[in-house]
Amino acid sequence: MAEKKKKNAVRKVSGGVCAPKGFHAAGVHAGFKIKSKKKDLALIYSETMCSAAAAYTTNKVKGATLRVTMDHLADGKAQAVVVNSGYANTLAKDGMEIALRTCELAADALGLAAEDIVVCSTGVIGQPPQIGPFEKYVPKLAGVVKDAISVNTKPKASGAHPENKLAAADARHYGSSAAADAIMTTDTVRKEIAVEFSLGGKACRIGGIAKGSGMINPNMATMLAFITTDADIAPDALHEALKEDINHSFNQISIDGDTSTNDTVVVMANGMAGNRRITKAGRDFAAFADALNTVTVALARMLARDGEGATKLIECRVQGAPTDEIGMRIAKTVIQSDLVKTAIFGSDANWGRILCAVGYTPGAFGTDNVDVTLASRRGRVNVCKASFAVPFDEAKAKAVLGEDEVRILVNLHDGMAEAEAYGCDLTYGYVKINGMYRT
C-alpha cells in the first residue's frame, strides 16, 4: 500500500461510523452483559439504502447471526446493523429464530424490510439464547436514532453532533462512540476511526468501529468491524474493494491464531457524498480503496494492540519477498509464533526465533540471505545479516523492544514484494484471561 499517497489524499476526522453523511449510530445496555451495566446493544443506521459487502470467518462452524447476515447481504444491499455483545448467538438450537426475529424487530422499528438488516452477536456461548432484551431495546435504539434525525442538526464538518440537541437520556446513547462501546466484550479500549478524502472533487468519508481479541468469558474470539461511507459505489465494486482490502488488514492480524466462528466485517456505502458512482476499477476505485485501507489498517492495529493481555503491538514488515502472498504469509507466521511473542514480551532480542518462523512458513522462497532488524521509536538494531548472527548491542536491543510498539523488519532479498502483519505479545495476562475466568 502506498503510504505516501495515502498521507496526501486521506486525512483523519472525528465521528467514527457517523462521520459519513446520513449515518447514525446508537448503543444501550440491554442486559446481555450480566456482570456490568455497560452498553451491549448497538444500532447503525443509514438514512438511505446502501450498497453493502461483507467478509466472514473462514471457520466451518458459523454462528447463527452470521448465517442470517450472509443471506441478507446476498443482494448487496443493507440499511441497518444490529449487534449485541455479552452473549453470543452461536451453537444454540433456537439461534436462527432469535437472529431472524432480531432483524424483524429492527425492520419494524425503522420502517425497513428485515432483509436489509445485518445482525451480529459476540460474547459468551452456551447460555440459553434470549429474545427479551432485543424486544425491549431494539425499538429504544431506533427511537434514539429517529430523534437524532428529527432534530436534523448534523453539521459534521464543524464537529457538532446531534446529541447537543437531544434529550440527555438520548444523548448518552447516540453516536459512533456509543455503538463502539456497545460492541466491546473484553476490549479495553474503544476502537473507532474516520477519514475524509476526495472523489472527483466531492468530499467523501469512511468511518469504522471494531471490537475483538477480548474473550474473557466468551468461548471464542470474535472480531467484528463495521464500516460506513457516504461514497457512491456499486455493490460489486464495494465487494471487490473489501475482498482485496481485508487480505492486507484484518486477515493480517493475529492475536492467538484462533479463527472465530463469528468474525464479520461489513461495509455500507449510502452514496450521499454525491460522487460519480464507482462501478469498476479505475482512479476513483483506487482512491476509495486507499482510504478504505487507511481505516481498516488503523482498526486492525487497534485490535492487535488490544489483544488479550497484550502489552505491546508487534508489527512485522517483510520486504524482498518473491510474491505478495508469500510476504503476507511470512509476516503473519512471524506474528503468530508464540516463541516470538513471548520473547518480545520479555524484550528479548531472540532473533533466532524470528528466522525460525520465517523458515517454517510454507511457500517457495530463499532463506539463505535474510536480514532481520528490530525497530521502535527508540531506534533500530540489526540482529541478523544474510541469515547469520551479527554482533549487536544487547542493551540497545532491550531498549528498542521495551517500547509498546515494536517492529520486526525481515528482508528476504528474494524479490520485490512487501507485506505487513499485526500482532501482540504473549503475556501472563493472556494466560490469566483465558485460563482463569470461569473457574
Added chain:
Amino acid sequence: MAEKKKKNAVRKVSGGVCAPKGFHAAGVHAGFKIKSKKKDLALIYSETMCSAAAAYTTNKVKGATLRVTMDHLADGKAQAVVVNSGYANTLAKDGMEIALRTCELAADALGLAAEDIVVCSTGVIGQPPQIGPFEKYVPKLAGVVKDAISVNTKPKASGAHPENKLAAADARHYGSSAAADAIMTTDTVRKEIAVEFSLGGKACRIGGIAKGSGMINPNMATMLAFITTDADIAPDALHEALKEDINHSFNQISIDGDTSTNDTVVVMANGMAGNRRITKAGRDFAAFADALNTVTVALARMLARDGEGATKLIECRVQGAPTDEIGMRIAKTVIQSDLVKTAIFGSDANWGRILCAVGYTPGAFGTDNVDVTLASRRGRVNVCKASFAVPFDEAKAKAVLGEDEVRILVNLHDGMAEAEAYGCDLTYGYVKINGMYRT
C-alpha cells in the same frame, strides 16, 4: 494404531537405547552447558554397521549438523551418533566445518568412516561455535564405550549393565540414561523407553531416547529422538516404517506450534537379533512398525507432557473422521489452539473453543454433528452433542480437567478414521520461560 494388538505383542523392558543387542551409549559434561555441570555430549554406538533412516524438520532453515547428517545418511547406513546440547550449531558461519570435524573425531576414536557418523546439536544459538569440547570429549566417550565392550558383560535379559564392571568414572558416563541426560536442554525429565517383541520367533528390541520442548536459553525448540533396534531390516524398509510412523507420533505433538530448524529423528537397526531380514511390507514389517510405534508414541507423550511450563498432558482423540489425514489434522489443530491450552490449564470446560478449533481445521468434513467429551482418570463429561451445547456438571468437568493427563474426545460422525495428537497446557510458566530468560 491397533492398541490391543500392541499390548499383546510388545512389552516394555529397561535399558533404553542400550536394550537392543550390540548398542552402547555414553554421556559426559564437555562444557557446552556453561551454567551447570550437567552432561552435554552423548554418543550412541553400534558394534556393527546399521541400516539407518531419519526424519528431519520441514523448516527451510536447517542447522549445519542436520545438513551433515542428511548427507551421511544418504546411503541408509550409520554406526554411531554424536549429539551435543547447550550450544546449537546453527546459523553460524563455520558451523559446517565444526559439524564435519565432529564426525571425523568420532570416526577416528571409534575406527569408523566419518560418513557413518550422525551428528546433532541443540541449545543456544548465536554463540561462536567451538570445536574444543568435541576434541577433548568425543574420544573420552569412545573410550567409555570401548571399555564397556571389552568387559564384555552385557546380559540384557537379566537387567545387568556393563557399568557394574566398569571403573567408577566410566560407569557414571555409560548407558542409555547417561546419553538421555546429555541431550536434555530445559527438559525436566529424562525420556527413554525400550520394548521387546518377536519377529519369526526371534526376540527383538527397540529402544529410544528423546529430548525436546525445553528451550529456556536456546532460540529454537529442538526435538531430537534416537531409536535403536537389533531387528534386521533393510534401509528402505526402515525408512518406510519411520516415514509412516512419525505422522502418527512425533508429527502429532505440538508444544507451541513452532517448528525447529534442527528437529531430527534417527533410527538405527543393527540386525543382531538374527531375525529374517525385513525388506518389504508383510507380517514382520507390520510387527516391527507396531513395536516402533509403541516406542515413538511413548516418547511423543513424554515430550508433550514435559512441554515448557506444562502442568498437563493433553491428548486429543478424533473419531469418525472421513480420512486419517483429516483426523490427524483436526486432532493437532485442537492441541495447538492457545485458547484450548489455556482453558485446560485453568480446568475450564470451555468446549466452544474445541469446536471452534475443529471448525477452522482445513479440509472437507462435516461440522454439524460433532460430539465433544472431556476425559481423564476422574471420568468422562460429554459437553457437546451434535454440535450443540448440552447441560453438564461443571463441578465434575472441573475435576476431570484437574488431572495431569486430560483427553479431549471429538467424534465427527463423518467417517471411520481415527487419530490422536499430543500437547500440553499453556501456562504462566511457558510465558516466563520463553519471555524472561535472557533479560
